[in-house]
Amino acid sequence: MPAHFAPSQPLQGGPSPSQLGPKELLIERALTRLRSIPNDLEKYTFLAGLRGRNPDVFYGLVGGNMKECCPIIYTPVIGLACQNWSLIHPPPPESDPTIDALYLSYSDLPNLPQLIGGLKTRLPHDQMQISVVTDGSRVLGLGDLGVGGMGISQGKLSLYVAAGGVNPKATLPIAIDFGTDNETLLADPLYVGQRIRRLSQEKCLEFMEVFMRCMHETFPNMVIQHEDWQTPLAFPLLHKNRDLYPCFNDDIQGTGAVVLAGAIRAFHLNGVALKDQKILFFGAGSSGVGVAETICKYFELQGMSEDEAKSKFWLVDSKGLVAHNRGDTLPSHKKYLARSEPDAPKLRTLKEVVEHVQPTALLGLSTVGGTFTKEILEAMATYNKRPIVFALSNPVAQAECTFEEAVEGTDGRVLYASGSPFDPVEYKGKRYEPGQGNNMYIFPGLGIGAILARVSKIPEELVHASAQGLADSLTPEETARHLLYPDIERIREVSIKIAVTVIQAAQKLGVDRNEELRGKSSAEIEAYVRKGMYHPLLEAEQQAQ
Numbered sequence: 001m002p003a004h005f006a007p008s009q010p011l012q013g014g015p016s017p018s019q020l021g022p023k024e025l026l027i028e029r030a031l032t033r034l035r036s037i038p039n040d041l042e043k044y045t046f047l048a049g050l051r052g053r054n055p056d057v058f059y060g061l062v063g064g065n066m067k068e069c070c071p072i073i074y075t076p077v078i079g080l081a082c083q084n085w086s087l088i089h090p091p092p093p094e095s096d097p098t099i100d101a102l103y104l105s106y107s108d109l110p111n112l113p114q115l116i117g118g119l120k121t122r123l124p125h126d127q128m129q130i131s132v133v134t135d136g137s138r139v140l141g142l143g144d145l146g147v148g149g150m151g152i153s154q155g156k157l158s159l160y161v162a163a164g165g166v167n168p169k170a171t172l173p174i175a176i177d178f179g180t181d182n183e184t185l186l187a188d189p190l191y192v193g194q195r196i197r198r199l200s201q202e203k204c205l206e207f208m209e210v211f212m213r214c215m216h217e218t219f220p221n222m223v224i225q226h227e228d229w230q231t232p233l234a235f236p237l238l239h240k241n242r243d244l245y246p247c248f249n250d251d252i253q254g255t256g257a258v259v260l261a262g263a264i265r266a267f268h269l270n271g272v273a274l275k276d277q278k279i280l281f282f283g284a285g286s287s288g289v290g291v292a293e294t295i296c297k298y299f300e301l302q303g304m305s306e307d308e309a310k311s312k313f314w315l316v317d318s319k320g321l322v323a324h325n326r327g328d329t330l331p332s333h334k335k336y337l338a339r340s341e342p343d344a345p346k347l348r349t350l351k352e353v354v355e356h357v358q359p360t361a362l363l364g365l366s367t368v369g370g371t372f373t374k375e376i377l378e379a380m381a382t383y384n385k386r387p388i389v390f391a392l393s394n395p396v397a398q399a400e401c402t403f404e405e406a407v408e409g410t411d412g413r414v415l416y417a418s419g420s421p422f423d424p425v426e427y428k429g430k431r432y433e434p435g436q437g438n439n440m441y442i443f444p445g446l447g448i449g450a451i452l453a454r455v456s457k458i459p460e461e462l463v464h465a466s467a468q469g470l471a472d473s474l475t476p477e478e479t480a481r482h483l484l485y486p487d488i489e490r491i492r493e494v495s496i497k498i499a500v501t502v503i504q505a506a507q508k509l510g511v512d513r514n515e516e517l518r519g520k521s522s523a524e525i526e527a528y529v530r531k532g533m534y535h536p537l538l539e540a541e542q543q544a545q
């Protein structure tokens, strides 16, 4: 554990109060208080309040206790917070100069240049480094939560600070209110967003074009992360902006990278040659397609032809196996990996596709909990010595299967990861540990690397570099335990490793703008990253940023 973080033990049995500095003492008090709160949502509101009142204490607490705090400030409890947003976290008054949360709506379009330009003087830090922007149209696997999506923007930024060492004052969470199609919110007089139906795709993209331009003009070095946009907007936003600005889509690219890193480990552990892997995706939305295309590209980088790489993938959506001969018009994001054989079978259910393909890996990004049934898990165990099963939908109730179900259904042979955390499982006298395949392992490192390299854009190679950095970050001890991902308590160290890999990839591609870092060795870049990070237990004047 890095020395600057708080002890993760409660005060009882830990250092005595006289041994603790003033911040450490506040952290221990907050931790003790947190543990006394019986209800998850109340724990969330306590931590959110602490973040607002005393960021150093909040980040000291979270950074020293990731395993305990992440499930509260992030998935799964953040989902509950987003669902209850109007009650727990109304927007700050217009006059609030600190802007812990920026809400915009379509009616702001004519004034966006002044509104965003004016942020430079209103925000507490004139060098804003990162913003997470959502329209709340697909929050985790919970659907359209309107401006409740603000919880996700704030949650991701909290991890940028705790795991990636970004200065909290340099982060800006944004929720854009384009209306909502959530009937419960539309009927709720207490809903804090506009009770109107979602605007057309054209209007949203029109707004976003001006928004992205104004953000970049105001904060030219800022990295912008698009988060939890529904698939029909997520892909156009990525394609329109990725060559213009330092931005990325976390659900498409961050998830692509984290799952690729876990898959590289799993392909090694299942002992099947890459050319013999057969990967079945249950869910062909922004994240399913984002992950499938990232792994496909990796296969090409490993020497396969494009056609050979594509032949290793099968996608299933709500209509069944995605194939060009299916008879419906496929949306553009599904076309690249749709099965192209003229006689591709018309299979409707996941079970039929599993039996037909006999995959080595089954990955769920469907939003539908419990869909990897006992029968499907047993089938995976029949086809494979070490079946790969990733139940990646969030939060917990949306996971395609639990870790326990996966262990039991495969008689303990599964290589498993989930999007939200599960506890280890005891089965037939043996202890099994799950992996957490969540983009939280990627975006803090990718983001701080992109910020410190001052990239002009984030090409796909940087996303692949972040996956490689993550795959290489396991300790020999974690590797020996057959883990797919490193211990979450080490996430700062992992993010540093990813940041170095990303900076070097940016330099190789010539998209870096930080001349100070050019020609530096890996060790020198790593020292620069460490120095550039925010440390909650240092005093303000000791911080490099």
Ligand SMILES: NC(=O)C1=CN([C@@H]2O[C@H](COP(=O)(O)OP(=O)(O)OC[C@H]3O[C@@H](n4cnc5c(N)ncnc54)[C@H](OP(=O)(O)O)[C@@H]3O)[C@@H](O)[C@H]2O)C=CC1
Pocket (backbone or CB within 6 Å): 138, 139, 140, 141, 142, 230, 231, 250, 251, 255, 258, 282, 283, 284, 285, 286, 287, 288, 316, 317, 318, 319, 320, 364, 365, 366, 367, 368, 392, 393, 394, 395, 398, 418, 419, 420, 437, 438, 439, 440
């Ligand atoms: N672990 C992680 O780090 C991440 C996890 N996720 C999770 O991935 C999930 C999906 O996100 P996203 O891709 O944006 O969502 P989308 O809604 O865009 O995609 C969902 C996909 O699942 C399909 N689907 C839905 N219901 C069924 C069903 N009953 N049977 C078969 N297929 C079905 C949809 O089919 P159709 O296309 O026909 O509508 C669609 O292809 C979410 O739960 C999210 O939390 C996302 C990002 C990161």
Ligand SMILES: CC(=O)C(=O)O
Pocket (backbone or CB within 6 Å): 075, 139, 140, 141, 228, 250, 251, 393, 394, 419, 438, 439, 440
């Ligand atoms: C983790 C994440 O980004 C999602 O579930 O949408």
Ligand SMILES: [Mg+2]
Pocket (backbone or CB within 6 Å): 140, 227, 228, 250, 251
């Ligand atoms: Mg997301």
